[in-house]
Amino acid sequence: MSASRITFLEGQAGQGAALARIAERVRERLASPGAAALRAARRPLFTGIGASYAALAVPVxxxxxxxxxxQRVLSSEIENGTRGFDTDCLIGVSQGGRSSETLAAFRAAGDDIAKVALLNVVPSPLGDLADLTVDLGNEPDSYASTIGYTGTVVALDLIAGVLAGRAGDPWADIERHTAAVHRQAVEVVAALAERGARCVASDGVAAGASRASAEEGALLLREVVRMTGAHSATRNYLHGEMESAGDTLHLVYGDGRELDLARSLAGAGHLTLLITTADVDLAENLYTVRLPRCADAVRVVLETVVLQELVARLSVERNVPIESFVFANQDTKLGGLDLADFEPAAPTPAAAP
Incomplete structure (x- = not known):
């Protein structure tokens, strides 16, 4: 059985309800007797590649x-085993369970550590190598992932809750929050899209769990919009990296030093989108999406909702059909890639007037 493919826009539209389903499914799985090995872990090591690696900033x-x-580590860094890592549990993330690097990492991991696979698609090759699988339920997903990515963040938060002994979780209102933030994002993104589409590159800047959003944003802009995207931790960005600002779309996530950073960039004439829970005054070149105050993992999901709307709109402005991928690297997935995935799943709608 495998998850069916939907369009990027369908993934956006159905995301809130899907995340509520995923949260319920993962809660049940983690409460089952089969999850005992995960509950016993004391030094978990998280691994993944691409968007899966970005999401791992949240539980870490x-x-x-x-x-x-x-800690989190790229799967390619442990293809020769987990020697040198102080871990008793390897948690690998791969939505389809076919990422060649994560499969190699599981094969090379020592027999003395538990192996947990977080997947969307089951059964899968990675699941076959795991002592425990936690799956999202074969949720339909777009090729440039929408539901699969945000659902992974939900599941990772629930896994982190089990490891930390947390009581309860923050996902009860995710469908309502997702819908409200998307409505706001549509309005804000529409106002900046024409100028944003002319930018030659983008920088994403964040701290803490929101580093997942900065990394995922850079990947989505590369995949969907074909815009060069970079990401940086907030304090590192201040130490010289921001000096290259120019004809760049700046995506800033946060409520701390990020506020002054966003004001500085906008004040210097640079297009800046700030995603924050803070109440920020209007300013030239500065666009703001205001998030509700919520748990960090929920915040990352809502930041991603904004990102998805941004790339969907910019793809229209730049006349790049969503999911019209260019490079088919046959060694990244077990069994190679389906070349049909490199055709747009549906025509990109015309830009709104």
Whole structure:
């Protein structure tokens, strides 16, 4: 069984309801006797590639705050095994379970550590190598992932909650929050889209769990819009990286130093989209999406909702059909790629007047 493919726009439209389903499914799986090995883990090591690696910033930030030793590592860095990592549990993320690097990491991992696979598609090759699989339920997803990515963030938060011994979770209102933020994003993105489409590159800047959004945003802009995208941790960006600003779309996520950073960029004439829970005054070149105050993982999902609307609109402005991928790297997935995925799933709608 495999998840069916839907368009990017369909993924946006159905995302809130899908995330509510995913949260319920993952809660049940993690409460089952089969999840005992995960509940016993004390030094989890998270691994993935691409968007899956970006999402891992969320549980790592949460668990470190809870005093749990953890880190994330690219799957390609442990293809030769987990020697040198202080871990008792390897948690691998791969939506389809076919990423060649993550499969190699699981094959090379020591027999003395538990292996947990977080997947959307089951059964899958990665699941076959795992001691425990946690799946999203074969949710239909777009090729440039919408529901699969945000659903992974939901599941990772729930996994982190189990590892940290947290009571309850923050996902009860996710469908309502997703719809409200999307409505706001449509309005804000429409106002900046024409200018944003003329930018030659983008920078995403964030701290903490929102680094997942900065990384995912850069990937989406490259995949969907074919715009060069970079990402940086906030404090590192201040140490010289921001000096290259110019004809660049700046995506800033956060409520701390990010506020002054966004004002500085906009004040210097640079197009800046600030995604924050803070109340920010209007300013030239500065566009703001205001998020509700919520748990960090929920915030990352809502930041991604804004990103998805941004890339969908910019793809129209730049006349790049959504999901019209260019490069088919046959060694990234077990069994190669389906070349049909490199055709747009549906025509891109015309830009609104």
């Amino acid at each position: 930030e949460q668990l470190r705050a809870a005093g749990i030793v953890t």
